[in-house]
Structures are given as C-alpha cells and as structure tokens.
Amino acid sequence: MRHGARTRRGALGTAALAVSLTVSLTAGCTHHGRADDRAPQHTPAPAAPTTPSAPAPSVTAAGSPLAVKIDNVPAARPQTGLDAADVVYAEQVEGGLSRLMAVYATRLPQTVGPVRSARESDLELLRQFQRPTLAFSGAQHKLLPLIHRAPLRPESPDRAPAAYYRGTAKAAPHNLYLHPAKLLPSAPGRAALTTGFSYGPAPSGGTPTAARTVRYPAARFTFTWSAERHRWLVAMDGTPTVTTDGARVAPATVVVQYVRIRSSRYHDVLGNHTPYTVTVGSGKAQVLRDGRSFDAAWSRPAATGGTTFTAADGSPVNFADGQVWVVFAPAP
DSSP, rough: HHHHHHHGGGGGHHTTTTTOOOOOOOOOOOOSSSSSOOOOOTTTOOOOOOOSSOOOOOOOSSSOEEEEEESSSSSSSSSBGGGSSSEEEEEEEEGGGGEEEEEEEOOOOOOBOOOOOOOOHHHHHHHHHSSEEEEOOOOOTOOOHHHSSSSSSSEEETTOGGGGEOOOOSSSSOOOOOOOGGSSSSSGGGGOOOSSOSSSSSSOOEEEEEEEEEETTTTTEEEEEEEEEEEEEEEETTOOOOTTTTOBBHHHHHHHHEEEEEEEEEEOOSSSSSEEEEOOOEEEEEEEEEEOOOOOOOEEEEETTTEEEEOOTOBOOOOOOOOEEEEEEOOO
C-alpha cells in the first residue's frame, strides 16, 4: 500500500511542479522574518475558528495527503483541527520554539489552524508522500525557489486565497485558518500515509511509563498516559493541549525520534539561523504506546521512503491504531 504510492513519485516530479507559486513578501513579517502577517486577498468575513466537522469519506485508492504547518507559540493556542490529524510532527524552530506539521489523510476537519510558515527541512520530510498538498502561510523569500521545485503542491494564501480566512479570536499573525475542503475534494484515505510506520499488536517487553517530556530550548512537550482513555494526553509548556472546541489532544502513539538538528542557510530578521531537522538517516528512538516505552532504532535511507522503527532483534515496533505524534528531539 505504502510502497505503491511512493513508486509513482518520480513520474510526478518536474512536470507536475511546473505550476508557478508566487508568494509576495512585501507585507510585514513576523519576528521570524516570514510573510505570515498578510491577510488573503479575498478573505471571507472574519470569524472565530469553527469546530471540526464530521470526518469526510475516505477513498480506497492511494492519494496525496494534506500537510499543514501549524503555529505553536502560546498566543496561537488552542489550535483547531489538530485532533483530526493522522500524524503530527513537532519540530524545533528559531529561538528554541516549536512548530507543528499536521498530516491529514483519513479525514478532513472543517477548519485547521492557525497556519504558519514553511521551513527548508519540511521539504525533506514531505518527500515520503506522493506529491502532498502543503498548506502554509508563506516562507523566507530565498526558500521559495526550493518550494517551487519540490515534489509537492504548495498552497499558500497567495495561491488559494479562498481557502484561508482570518479569525477574530487571536491577533495576527496567529489567526490565519484553512478550510481543507477548499484544497482537497475529499480525504485521500489511509493508503496516502506512506510514512513507513508499522501498526499492530504491541511489542513484548517495554518499560512502564506514566509520562514522558521532551524539551527544546524554549518549549516542551509532555505526554501523560491515561489508562481510562488508553491514550497519551498532550501538554505543551505545562498546559494541557486542547482544541478550540475543548477536546483534549490524545494520540495513541508517541514517537521521540532523536535526529541531528543543524543550522540551515536561512535566518530570521534578527540573524538567528533557522534550524534544519535532518530526517533522512538513522538513529535512536522511543516509541510510547499502551502505557509503556519501547526502545527502537529508526531508519530512513532515502528521502523518498518512509521511516521504519525496529527493535534490537530487527522486528518492527508496531504503533497502536490512531493518531501518531512524532517529536524530533536533538540527538545526544
């Protein structure tokens, strides 16, 4: 299922990406030096973010998922539609803060956001999917040519203004929201999740784990096991993570993936280099499921493939069915 989707990626490459994306950076920038503040040209009447709708029907054929860059500073919380994502990636950005990328394949919520800017390492991470749609608010102008050439479908407010709107509950730039149905006619289905993840019964062994915290220089994630819900309850910077409708974000599986985080060639307006999260290669990881932590090794030999997680004996470390959070932590 997953491998079939990836084998078609090469044929979709340059020709599919001849579509031009014009992102103007003449508007005011955020403290990260990106064009996140500008409202779409044709913005619907501003409104507070709406509650996610019922899941859209899935299709059985492999397709292209929707990836959305989501703001994660305290002023952007609570987010909308985060609980509907199949996979949530957490990455370190400038100033030691964090940002999220939510991937949607099995269902599309009515609204997702707040939407923020793309980073160079997002392009490497997204190579595992078959020409995914990337929803983002903008990017550093020197990064835009790379986004043009990447094997994805970039959809910023400049390209798809009708898909975005400014909410009234938060101040700009933390109030840009997306209507996914304006970008995808329906959810592509589980086959579009060409992540390499293995799902199934829990491995043997493991260490009983009540909570696990991952720290960045200026952000932290805590995952606390709930035996009642059989899920990991997410807290960010010490505050429980809920959506705008009050639902607690609670993935079934949490992955702490140790990766190399280096400086990229890009920087913000203060001269701080943007971190680049390296997701191709191999390293150590911990997989949290069913109230236990399992040591694992991760491997992604090529950008066009997904990431596998294996135990010491080489057997796959299965994930539990449900939402997965992958937190990219600095390798020790």
